[in-house]
Amino acid sequence: MNTVRWKRYGLSYLFLLPSFLFIAVFLYYPVILAFFHSFTDWNLVQSKWTGLHNFRTMFGDSSFRTGAVNQVIYTLTDVVKAIVFPLIAAELIFLIGGPRIKYTFRTGFILPMLLPGIVTILLWQNIYDPNNGLLNQLLTLAGLESWTHAWLGEDGTALWAIVFYNFPFIAGLPFLIFYAAIGNMSQVQIVAARIDGANGWQVFTRIHLPFLVPQFKVVTILTIIGSLQDFVKIMVMTGGGPGVAPSNPAMIMYNAAFGSSQYGYGSAIGVSLFLVILALTLFNMKFLKTDY
Amino acid sequence: MTARLSKWAGSAVLVALLVATLVPFFLLIYFSFKDQIEILVDFWGLPSALKWENYSAAWDAVKASIGHSLYVCFVTVLGAVLLGSLSGFVFARHRFPLRGLLYLMLIGVMMIPSLLNIVPLYAIINNLGFTNSYLGLILPYIAGTQLLGIMLCRTFYESLPQELSEAARIDGGGEFYVYSRIALPLSLPILVTVAIVTFLAVYSDYLWPFIVLSQEHQTFTMAAVGLNRSGRTDIGLSFAAYIVGSVPTILLILFGMKYYIEGMVTGAVKA
Numbered sequence: 001m002n003t004v005r006w007k008r009y010g011l012s013y014l015f016l017l018p019s020f021l022f023i024a025v026f027l028y029y030p031v032i033l034a035f036f037h038s039f040t041d042w043n044l045v046q047s048k049w050t051g052l053h054n055f056r057t058m059f060g061d062s063s064f065r066t067g068a069v070n071q072v073i074y075t076l077t078d079v080v081k082a083i084v085f086p087l088i089a090a091e092l093i094f095l096i097g098g099p100r101i102k103y104t105f106r107t108g109f110i111l112p113m114l115l116p117g118i119v120t121i122l123l124w125q126n127i128y129d130p131n132n133g134l135l136n137q138l139l140t141l142a143g144l145e146s147w148t149h150a151w152l153g154e155d156g157t158a159l160w161a162i163v164f165y166n167f168p169f170i171a172g173l174p175f176l177i178f179y180a181a182i183g184n185m186s187q188v189q190i191v192a193a194r195i196d197g198a199n200g201w202q203v204f205t206r207i208h209l210p211f212l213v214p215q216f217k218v219v220t221i222l223t224i225i226g227s228l229q230d231f232v233k234i235m236v237m238t239g240g241g242p243g244v245a246p247s248n249p250a251m252i253m254y255n256a257a258f259g260s261s262q263y264g265y266g267s268a269i270g271v272s273l274f275l276v277i278l279a280l281t282l283f284n285m286k287f288l289k290t291d292y
Numbered sequence: 293m294t295a296r297l298s299k300w301a302g303s304a305v306l307v308a309l310l311v312a313t314l315v316p317f318f319l320l321i322y323f324s325f326k327d328q329i330e331i332l333v334d335f336w337g338l339p340s341a342l343k344w345e346n347y348s349a350a351w352d353a354v355k356a357s358i359g360h361s362l363y364v365c366f367v368t369v370l371g372a373v374l375l376g377s378l379s380g381f382v383f384a385r386h387r388f389p390l391r392g393l394l395y396l397m398l399i400g401v402m403m404i405p406s407l408l409n410i411v412p413l414y415a416i417i418n419n420l421g422f423t424n425s426y427l428g429l430i431l432p433y434i435a436g437t438q439l440l441g442i443m444l445c446r447t448f449y450e451s452l453p454q455e456l457s458e459a460a461r462i463d464g465g466g467e468f469y470v471y472s473r474i475a476l477p478l479s480l481p482i483l484v485t486v487a488i489v490t491f492l493a494v495y496s497d498y499l500w501p502f503i504v505l506s507q508e509h510q511t512f513t514m515a516a517v518g519l520n521r522s523g524r525t526d527i528g529l530s531f532a533a534y535i536v537g538s539v540p541t542i543l544l545i546l547f548g549m550k551y552y553i554e555g556m557v558t559g560a561v562k563a
Contacts (some may be wrong), residue, residue: 011467012386016394019379019438026400026413026435033412044415085309092306096299108310112317114542116496118513119534122520123316132527134319137335168312200298229407232499236517250407257411258503266411274408281403 038271042264054268063244064252064269070159071228071248077163078227082219085168086175087212091204094182106179112171117238125237128152145247152238158246162234174219181215182208221284225277249273317323324350324531331527343528350533357515358537364429364501364511365494366395369487371434376441376481376486383442383458384449398442406436414503428504431513441486448482449475488548495541512537 038054040047058064093105112120127134130150139147151161189207198206231250234240240247240255247255249269257266323331324346326339377533383395413432423426465473476483497512505514516537519530 008386009388012382012388013465015382015386015471016379019375019398019442020394022375022431022435022438023398023401025416026432027404027409030409030412030416031404033415034408037412037415042415070365089306089309092302092309095302096306105306105310109313112313114545115317115320115534116513116516116541117540118496118498118516119320119538120316120528122516122534123320125520125528127316127319132331134315143338160438168309170313172311225405236498236549253407257414263411263415270408270411274405277405278403288494 011171034267034270034274037264038268040264041262042267043127043261044263047264053103054265055272057265058268058272063247064249066244067247067252068247070246073159074230074248075224075227078223079220081169082174082223085217086170086172087178089168089170089175090178090182091181091208095200109170109175118232120166121233121236124233125152128161128237152246153242155245158238158242162237162246165233165237173222175237177215177219178212181212185211217284221280224280228273228277320531320534323527324535326528328526328528333458344524346528346532347536349526349529350536353519353529354512354515354533354537357510357512358540360426360509361495361511361513361537362540364426364433365491367426367430367492368433368437369490370435371430372441372490373483373486375434375438376485377445377476378471379438380442380445381449381475384446384452385470385475395446398439401436402439410499410503417504423504424506424509426505426509429494429501432500433490437486437490437493440489441483444482445479448479452478484548488544491544492541 037047039049039051041050041053042048085113089105089109093102097105126132128151130136130148130153133151135151139145149157151157171177185208190203193203193207202249227247229250231248231254234248234251235254238246240251244252253266253273255267256262256269324344325342326343327343330337330339379398383391416505417423417428417432420428422431456474457527460470472504496513497511498517501511501514502517505511507514510518516530516534519525519533
């Protein structure tokens, strides 16, 4: 009897084996490697134990400090961008809309999501182009030629050009989340408030905003986690320069590893970012729990 | 009166936001028909004639890379669907020691930010000799993308009546028979969902192909970035190439939307 049962167990484990092989080799093993090699000098083949040297280098490195400050700017603006504009768009659609107008606007706002992300990045790189870019051409057309810049190439503007990438920041998941939540709101309270003489602004601030708190939390934490890891647009549009002006720590990690073959140092930055993300996630889980 | 006024103001703001959102989209289409010289000399002017040659040149420039991307996508989707449904089936229908722990071990992987693994994963791919090979993309992609399939399929297979598989067993079918002939066909909508999500993620990825592959094996995303960098920048040609390369994602989203939503709804309702 027992052997029969273990034969069946064996079949279950056999069926699961492929999945576990894949995650073991390509997901768990890299994590172990990353942690181990964050304490080494590593050229992918050989490594030398250097203790905390990589982490000391990181905190002593002025480029990394610039990157960390940039990251704070990116993350704060990313959260504002993910909430303010998508929320305004979703609210306005419900304010003005009959069903057809709603559908048209919603579809219009998510239309850019049809394109692969890299195409949107390349389009914005073109918009910021000093000669043939839409932004400078618009400024010239408006007689503001003196305001034109090589937006992605100058120390003072590169970071902000990245921040304003994809303005007005609506096409994306937060917009769909807010749109769905507002569409699902119960109308009873709103009608009651209206009868009591509440105006549109009061309905928005007293009923909509409190109702949307769970959505704000989800969007905020997803945005923060995404923001800490996102460097592809920085890499494609600027390569991380001039200097490290628009770089964030993830970009510096990439350039350390794949630009100057400092794989150990890159791992140390990766591990540090992972710990920050983990702390934020745990903080958020606890934060969410106390509220419900 | 104020209500109507605010409605008008709201509409104006909304239209302005929509136009701003769609500007890059319009720019993409507009310049794809314009000659490079015309863009340089007369940025705002209408093209003297629609330059369809941009598209034929763009097709020549990116067709190979689109083929590479599609190949990687198809193999990854196949792997993700097979592994996802097989493991989802086992977790839903089998009882065995450590079942809960093993499932947690799979799902816990989602807590690992992809950023952490970029450097060490490259080392692994390098040591396996898969740099500049599509396996260097496909294998790690399957590892990550199977997870959605496992979760969705598990939920779905748990909802299937036990009698279905009992009947098959009485007819003499083994476990694999139950999986391949009963569970797999029934879960087709779920698998289409998994396939679409996986395809879109893999097709759009730029970073990992850029790290692993050389130029002669480049994917579409690499080719798109390359067009912008090669020094011979022809904006019209580049933009036409972006459009050509976006056709697979556009088609998939437009025609797959029904399945995509259906699959999601089925998965959620049956849960």
